[in-house]
Amino acid sequence: MRKFTTLLLAMLMIFAMAVPAYAAEEPVTITYSYWGTPDEAASVQAVADKFHEEYPNIIVEVMAIPNEEYTAKLNTMAAGGNLPDCGIMNENGVLDFASKGLLADISEMYAGADAMPLDSITFKSEGKPVAYSAANEILFMYYNKDMFDAAGLEYPSATEAMTWDEFIETAKLLTLDKNGKNAADPEFDPENIVQYGCVVDNWTWQLEVFALSNGGRWFSEDGKECTINDPAVIESIQKVADLTLVEHVMPYNAGLEDNGIQRSIATGNVAMATGGAWNVGTCLNSARDDIGLNYGVARLPMMERSVTICTGGPQVVFSQTKHPAEAMEFIKWYMKEENSWDSLIATGIWMPILEKYYTDPELTAKWIENPNFPDAEEYKAAVVDYAMECAESTCWYYIPHTNDFINLLRSVLGPVWTGEQTAEQAITENFDALNDVFLGF
Amino acid sequence: MISLKKRKITNSQLRTETKTAYLCLIPSIIGLIVLTYVPLAAVFGLSLFRWEGVGTPQWVGFANYVRLFTRDPYFMDSIKATVYFAMLAVAGSIIYSLVVALLLNRKIPARGFFRAVFYLPYVLPAMAVYIGWSWLYETNFGLFNYLLSLVGINKVMFIGSSELVVPSLALIAVWLSGNLIVIFLAGFQNVPRVYHEAAEIDGANSWQRFWNVTMPCMTPIIFYNLLMALITNLQVVTPALALTNGGPGNSSCFLSYLMYTYAFRSGKLSYACAIAFISFLLIGIFTIILFVTSKSWMFSEGGDD
Numbered sequence: 001m002r003k004f005t006t007l008l009l010a011m012l013m014i015f016a017m018a019v020p021a022y023a024a025e026e027p028v029t030i031t032y033s034y035w036g037t038p039d040e041a042a043s044v045q046a047v048a049d050k051f052h053e054e055y056p057n058i059i060v061e062v063m064a065i066p067n068e069e070y071t072a073k074l075n076t077m078a079a080g081g082n083l084p085d086c087g088i089m090n091e092n093g094v095l096d097f098a099s100k101g102l103l104a105d106i107s108e109m110y111a112g113a114d115a116m117p118l119d120s121i122t123f124k125s126e127g128k129p130v131a132y133s134a135a136n137e138i139l140f141m142y143y144n145k146d147m148f149d150a151a152g153l154e155y156p157s158a159t160e161a162m163t164w165d166e167f168i169e170t171a172k173l174l175t176l177d178k179n180g181k182n183a184a185d186p187e188f189d190p191e192n193i194v195q196y197g198c199v200v201d202n203w204t205w206q207l208e209v210f211a212l213s214n215g216g217r218w219f220s221e222d223g224k225e226c227t228i229n230d231p232a233v234i235e236s237i238q239k240v241a242d243l244t245l246v247e248h249v250m251p252y253n254a255g256l257e258d259n260g261i262q263r264s265i266a267t268g269n270v271a272m273a274t275g276g277a278w279n280v281g282t283c284l285n286s287a288r289d290d291i292g293l294n295y296g297v298a299r300l301p302m303m304e305r306s307v308t309i310c311t312g313g314p315q316v317v318f319s320q321t322k323h324p325a326e327a328m329e330f331i332k333w334y335m336k337e338e339n340s341w342d343s344l345i346a347t348g349i350w351m352p353i354l355e356k357y358y359t360d361p362e363l364t365a366k367w368i369e370n371p372n373f374p375d376a377e378e379y380k381a382a383v384v385d386y387a388m389e390c391a392e393s394t395c396w397y398y399i400p401h402t403n404d405f406i407n408l409l410r411s412v413l414g415p416v417w418t419g420e421q422t423a424e425q426a427i428t429e430n431f432d433a434l435n436d437v438f439l440g441f
Numbered sequence: 442m443i444s445l446k447k448r449k450i451t452n453s454q455l456r457t458e459t460k461t462a463y464l465c466l467i468p469s470i471i472g473l474i475v476l477t478y479v480p481l482a483a484v485f486g487l488s489l490f491r492w493e494g495v496g497t498p499q500w501v502g503f504a505n506y507v508r509l510f511t512r513d514p515y516f517m518d519s520i521k522a523t524v525y526f527a528m529l530a531v532a533g534s535i536i537y538s539l540v541v542a543l544l545l546n547r548k549i550p551a552r553g554f555f556r557a558v559f560y561l562p563y564v565l566p567a568m569a570v571y572i573g574w575s576w577l578y579e580t581n582f583g584l585f586n587y588l589l590s591l592v593g594i595n596k597v598m599f600i601g602s603s604e605l606v607v608p609s610l611a612l613i614a615v616w617l618s619g620n621l622i623v624i625f626l627a628g629f630q631n632v633p634r635v636y637h638e639a640a641e642i643d644g645a646n647s648w649q650r651f652w653n654v655t656m657p658c659m660t661p662i663i664f665y666n667l668l669m670a671l672i673t674n675l676q677v678v679t680p681a682l683a684l685t686n687g688g689p690g691n692s693s694c695f696l697s698y699l700m701y702t703y704a705f706r707s708g709k710l711s712y713a714c715a716i717a718f719i720s721f722l723l724i725g726i727f728t729i730i731l732f733v734t735s736k737s738w739m740f741s742e743g744g745d746d
Contacts, residue, residue: 071706072705072706073705075494075705075706075707075708076494076705078494078495078708079494079495079708079710096708100493100494100495100496101495101496102495191590191595191596192590193581251580251581252580252581252598252601253601254600254601254685254688254689255688256685256686256688256689257686403706403707404707407702407706407707408514408515410686410688411514411515411687411688411690411691411694412514412690414603414688414689414690414691414692415603415689415690417689418598418601418602418603418689420603430514433512433514434514436512436514437514441508441512
């Protein structure tokens with residue numbers, strides 16, 4: 001008996017020693033970080049599991065981080081040398097991460113591929129691509145069809161942008177006080193408004209589109225100079241503030257939160273609002289069920305020229321990874337439209353990054369002809385074509401330190417929204433500080 | 442007789458006792474050194490470098506401090522906002538909780554229930570509290586503005602305007618000060634009855650008794666609460682994180698919030714260390730002022746030790 005026990009032990013030991021020899025064949029586990037709620041992460045995990053089926057030697061674990069703390073968390077992990085292997089990133093931190101050497105080389109990512117992501121959504125540091133956005137989100141206008149019907153107004157055109165004056169006139173007719181009088185009526189009571197005509201989202205980065213529309217730029221095209229004190233830029237900001245201060249057609253907002261559509265179209269108390277494409281999937285779809293919202297889409301109102309800006313969080317491989325090849329494999333796979341189709345594109349959260357989805361009618365139809373989207377014909381003209389004809393890169397694709405810059409601009413513009421300062425006073429007074437941050441101190 | 446009671450303490454006995462005392466103090470001294478003084482020194486040391494979380498720190502001397510006081514677009518506003526908030530919140534919560542504790546100390550019906558009601562805010566999750574208050578304060582559809590509109594007052598932007606944001610946030614801090622009420626209550630119950638009885642016999646009315654008996658006995662408690670409230674409120678960060686993001690403008694950009702923003706959102710860790718160190722000095726200065734002035738108004742039963 002004793003002999004048998006000894007033998008058994010010996011066999012166990014041999015077996016135990018043999019295991020590490022198989023371990024080399026064991027799959028590699030990589031971590032992918034994603035912003036969002038645990039629910040959202042679960043749907044991303046489902047996609048990652050599909051990847052594991054195709055690539056059995058790579059296991060991807062999704063790490064969910066709340067959106068508003070995403071950059072903070074990544075910064076902290078970077079300082080601790082604990083960054084995940086790969087993940088999505090906030091646009092405004094990409095070039096800073098690249099300059100600190102925290103992003104892996106992606107030059108091989110699209111080597112030999114038949115199609116490249118659009119140039120307008122490629123992050124460039126000194127002209128060299130450092131990351132590609134995973135989605136091509138543009139800004140456009142949403143409107144409440146029932147409110148237009150009730151006011152007896154024609155819907156905004158999906159092919160032609162409204163001029164700013166037309167936009168204000170329309171918004172006036174759609175702003176109602178508690179007696180049912182609209183803002184164009186001389187007896188209108190601006191202290192008791194029950195329905196507002198518009199929200200132009202003053203969530204800071206989105207204001208850049210109106211600077212462009214008014215013929216100005218926040219930064220020179222070569223990215224070498226901060227030109228936010230250009231009169232055209234200042235005027236564009238003042239025009240947005242005046243919607244509240246002068247015209248009384250927009251509810252006051254301090255511009256401190258990223259919720260333009262949630263607090264307007266999705267709540268059903270505002271007729272027109274500007275916002276990003278992702279809102280179709282993130283809040284408007286459920287608003288159709290919850291409050292019976294009937295909404296349409298149109299181009300942004302324009303000041304001097306019709307323009308929109310595009311953006312999208314990039315999928316990156318972090319340089320601290322021990323498994324760069326596997327992480328790159330996953331990112332390449334995940335960036336293909338067909339692999340994030342069900343969870344992100346068909347739901348209306350992401351717009352595709354390859355040109356063919358915008359130009360090939362069959363692929364466009366596959367994308368937008370589904371019940372998650374508003375009317376397909378309208379969406380095609382107001383969003384898909386708009387993205388091809390009028391979209392320009394948001395500044396963070398070629399300007400570093402935009403995170404700090406936009407945060408400072410947000411605080412500089414606070415008194416402009418309340419009317420305590422004009423845009424000109426605020427920008428001129430703080431231009432040195434803004435320029436300091438732009439240069440990176 | 443007295444000399445018999447007082448044992449003569451020999452030198453060697455004293456030394457053993459001292460040794461034991463130091464031995465007992467070791468754990469807390471270690472804790473204090475490792476968890477407080479070393480990090481404090483490290484924060485100061487790091488603040489003399491330029492370091493963004495990765496790479497090698499570069500020595501810059503006092504450049505971070507110089508920038509903070511000369512070029513930083515937030516810092517001076519931030520100090521003003523923090524001190525303003527702390528003054529309002531400390532004064533408000535001390536007066537509020539003293540009054541509430543005084544009322545709760547009387548024989549009122551359902552006293553236990555009311556004590557719970559006033560303590561409750563303190564134990565609620567901070568995030569829920571601030572979001573709840575943000576709905577009350579909301580400019581267009583909030584309850585406060587609705588009530589004001591009933592009496593014909595135009596819309597007030599409580600947290601949307603740079604003048605009202607700090608007072609509005611301080612009001613929430615006052616409402617949250619249930620812990621001070623509990624300490625005051627305990628203090629009131631410790632005021633010796635004999636003093637009251639003596640005062641009553643001397644013909645003092647209830648106001649005179651309150652002012653000349655209760656209040657002096659309460660001064661040590663008031664001092665303690667003042668100190669705690671001051672330290673807590675100078676480190677205020679939650680309302681900025683939960684509600685205002687430091688705005689509008691820089692009007693609620695409190696020091697701790699600014700420190701957090703620089704350290705984690707911008708990754709400028711060494712720069713944030715400089716802010717942390719200044720924040721420490723600021724709290725230190727206010728604490729010293731409080732201690733120095735307390736000698737003139739605090740009544741101490743046990744003498745001067």
